[in-house]
Amino acid sequence: MNTNIESLHQLAIKPTRTIIGLMSGTSLDGLDVALCAISGSGTNTVVQLKEFETIGYSEEVKTEIRKVFAKKTIDFQHLALLNEWIGNLHADLVLDCLKKWNIKAKEVDLIASHGQTVMHAPKIKHQQSRFTNATLQIGDGDHIAVRTGITTISDFRQKHLAAGGEGAPLAVYGDYFLFGSDQENRIMLNIGGIGNFTFLPQNQNPEEVFVTDTGAGNTLIDAYTKFHFPELSYDKDAQIAMKGIVNQDLLKELKNDPFFEGTFPKTTGPELFNLDYVQKAINKSNSQLISVEDVLATLTRFSAETIAEAILYIIYQSETTQDELSLYVSGGGLHNPLLMTYLQELLAFPFKNTSELGILGDAKEAVLFAVLANETVAGGKTVFGTKKGVPSVTMGKISFPD
Ligand SMILES: Nc1ncnc2c1ncn2[C@@H]1O[C@H](COP(=O)(O)OP(=O)(O)OP(=O)(O)O)[C@@H](O)[C@H]1O
Ligand SMILES: CC(=O)N[C@H]1[C@@H]2OC[C@@H](O2)[C@@H](O)[C@@H]1O[C@H](C)C(=O)O
The missing domain is CATH 3.30.420.40 (ATPase, nucleotide binding domain)
Structure with missing residues (x-):
């Protein structure tokens, strides 16, 4: 042998x-x-x-x-x-x-x-x-x-x-093996370049476990920041986005893509969510004159809304009520305070860090x-x-x- x-x-x-x-x-x-x-x-x-x-x-x-x-x-x-x-x-x-x-x-x-x-x-x-x-x-x-x-x-x-x-x-595989619980329904949300989450039902039935990408996590925020401030690779602590206000026309156009109409589960990447995607949405919504700060605030809101909407849709489908849920966040997006504030505004259940389950989010x-x-x-x-x-x-x- x-x-x-x-x-x-x-x-x-x-x-x-x-x-x-x-x-x-x-x-x-x-x-x-x-x-x-x-x-x-x-x-x-x-x-x-x-x-x-x-x-x-x-x-x-x-x-x-x-x-x-x-x-x-x-x-x-x-x-x-x-x-x-x-x-x-x-x-x-x-x-x-x-x-x-x-x-x-x-x-x-x-x-x-x-x-x-x-x-x-x-x-x-x-x-x-x-x-x-x-x-x-x-x-x-x-x-x-x-x-x-x-x-x-x-x-x-x-x-x-x-x-x-x-x-x-x-x-989903590791999430199910490591974090499945008979004490609560769990959403394991990872916000990297792309957002994704696993739904772990309290009944621990592997057939009811669910996973999907949600769309952009940090990737558009990073790309737009780098384009306007070449010395930066991301909007640290949302310092730039926090100075802006969300532009509703641009936000609406960012959300107007067939990816968001497709059925779950689905996957994506920077092949779709890139600078070109942002530029097209800016042109279509006639928001060429808005400030860099406003665009970054809007991109941050875009990530938060698309993550939250995907999670709420899956919870609704699984007939789980929000008061039986905990959400554990990992990935670099966890360190973006504006993104986290928006998410908490949109999702009414407790947010926890995967560190509470023994694994550092990063x-x-x-x-x-x-x-x-x-x-x-x-x-x-x-x-x-x-x-x-x-x-x-x-x-x-x-x-x-x-
Ligand atoms: N202090 C911070 N403030 C704002 N954003 C942050 C901060 N720290 C990290 N990030 C974001 O997290 C990103 C890195 O996240 P992570 O390492 O989870 O991504 P990844 O593993 O490459 O992504 P994916 O899982 O999609 O492949 C950075 O590019 C940045 O956008
Ligand atoms: C093809 C690819 O590399 N996809 C990554 C990416 O980053 C997040 C999201 O898109 C996810 O689908 C995946 O990574 C994690 C680790 C996954 O497979 O669960």
């Missing part, structure tokens, strides 16, 4: 596995690195977050990724170069973290790597009849495994596509990929029923270091 298969078997039967989850999302702010101790699997999964770091990307890295990110036309050679380059970059960032944490590579059982999404193309977006849903993450797992010496599980989204999903959101997505890798080696299929969007599969490809 290949010794790698034997070691995989050994780590699958260990009581606790040390798994590093890596997430680099649509905001291109950096790589989230979460060192987790994970025992059990499925709904018996227990995670202890041992260490967490977000390592900011340098301007050079952001510039190289932006050359292909969410673009229809790219230099194909550059994409091939980046696939290897990002793999090795992520491997180096993991090695830096291990050094800082004083942990040896051989003490880590697995790396779970999401990679960098460069294109998300559900059929509803590309609308080409002969092709189905597609998504592409780069930063190949073989490079991470060879460079770190740690077995790496990566490219989680392709199995989801193969089994009929849109390749996202994957958060770390949640990286932890979720560690949980997915744990399922791949030590778990099994959880049956989420035939509901579109949550295929009952384990995900990820295994790369051995030698």
Whole structure:
């Protein structure tokens, strides 16, 4: 037997596995690195977050990724170069973290790597009849495994596509395993570049679990801020948006897109929600003369309203009353005070931070990929029923270091 298969078997039967989850999302702010101790699997999964770091990307890295990110036309050679380059970059960032944490590579059982999404193309977006849903993450797992010496599980989204999903959101699996409760109905809301949420009913029936993207989270706020203030990558603490007022005509036009009329669940990305989207809405609503501050206030309100409307619709469908619900927020949007004030205005139930459930909000997505890798080696299929969007599969490809 290949010794790698034997070691995989050994780590699958260990009581606790040390798994590093890596997430680099649509905001291109950096790589989230979460060192987790994970025992059990499925709904018996227990995670202890041992260490967490977000390592900011340098301007050079952001510039190289932006050359292909969410673009229809790219230099194909550059994409091939980046696939290897990002793999090795992520491997180096993991090695830096291990050094800082004083942990040896051989003490880590697995790396779970999401990679960098460069294109998300559900059929509803590309609308080409002969092709189905597609998504592409780069930063190949073989490079991470060879460079770190740690077995790496990566490219989680392709199995989801193969089994009929849109390749996202994957958060639902980890959310259900880690945060399902028989004490309350829960909404696990993540506000990254894109917003998404999982609904976890108190009855804990996996067939009633639900997940969807909601539309823009921070991505339009970030893009518009960067366009007008090139030295800034986001509107820190909503300092700019707070000086503006919401323009109702622009808001109405921003919400006037087929994405919002499509049935749930659905997924999206910066392929749709980008500067061009904002510019078109400004032109159509004749709001060319409004201030940058007003546009940012309106974009912030747009994110809040579309998140809130999606949540309220799903709650209504599930016949859950609002006083039986708690909402746990994670992702960078949690730190935007204006966005959070708007959301709280629109949703009447208690807001909590995922830290109250033992996982730091900023770390949640990286932890979720560690949980997915744990399922791949030590778990099994959880049956989420035939509901579109949550295929009952384990995900990820295994790369051995030698
Ligand atoms: N203090 C703050 N004030 C305002 N916004 C903030 C603050 N801190 C973080 N953010 C927002 O959070 C973003 C980063 O969020 P996060 O890291 O969750 O995104 P991501 O993982 O890249 O996204 P996705 O999950 O959609 O792929 C920043 O780009 C910024 O818009
Ligand atoms: C294709 C892709 O990378 N999608 C991301 C993105 O960021 C948020 C939202 O859009 C979500 O669908 C997904 O990430 C999280 C981790 C998910 O799959 O649950």
